[in-house]
Amino acid sequence: MNRVFKNAALVLAVIVFCAVSLLSQAGAGDELNLGVHAYKQARYAEAILHFQKAAELDPSNIHAHLYLATCYAQQYIPGAETPENLQMAELAIEQYQHVLDSDAAHTDKSNSAKGIAYLYLQMKKFEDSKKHYQMASDLDPKDPEPYYSIGVMAWTICYQPRMEERARLGVKPDQALDPAKQDQRKACEELKLKSAPIIEEGIDHLNQAIKLRPDYDDAMAYINLMYREKADLECDDPTARREDLKIADDWVDKTLATKKTKAEKTLPSLPNRQ
Secondary structure, eight states: OHHHHHHHHHHHHHHHHHHHHHHHHHHHHHHHHHHHHHHHHHHHHHHHHHHHHHHHHHHTTHHHHEEEHHHHHHHOTTTTOOOOHHHHHHHHHHHHHHHHHHTHHHHHHHHHHHHHHHHHHHHHOOOHHHHHHHHHHHHHHHHHHSHHHHHHHHEEEEEHHHHHHHHTOOOOOSSSEEEEEEHHHHHHHHHHHHHHHHHHHHHHHHHHHHHTTTTTTTHHHHHHHHHHHHHHTTTTOOHHHHHHHHHHHHHHHHHHHHHHHHHHHSSSSOOOOO
């Protein structure tokens, strides 16, 4: 008899647990829907409250954490160094990391890795950003966007120091650094030593992005910029500089042609007139 009561109690406990679980999931779904509605209306603070509640009710709901991360990221303002603003980025990263640590689908994990990488890129934490873009590539090798983003990051890392050095030396943006002048030659050598490997890596990643997406005109535009970075560091080799600039110009032509082709494909077809 005691065994019967114990079995009945166990069954009842399981039923209660399942019922509570189903109610929690239903409540989480309602909160998720309310959050999505608020997000679409750009009521981000309200959306965050709903997504937080959904995650509390059902911690295994990956979409609740993804939406919550997206809301926090939406509130982050790049370049603003206030504690409140940086906290938004950290909260977003925390939610994305929750997805990465879960058994979520590869697509969700890849999107989370890209979300973290993008935030770190905006925060100018380039190594952390690159690490997570590479993680996204590992999760989805056919996605061209992480390769493109690493290429953009490479240009960002190289461009700013070069322009700052030019400003310091009083060299105009369209002028080549003059190796006959000792200060300009030294600056060029130092920049080349630091930037040349980054430029090559950036070009390689952008080419890979285009290999995966042949009409990736944004990647083409950045290859043009990367070759201009490369050309500017060919201070002691005018021939190499001209060749790099020629390649850059070719990529400009490819970019424009690709944009034109894509625009033509999106034009509505005219009705036939008999």
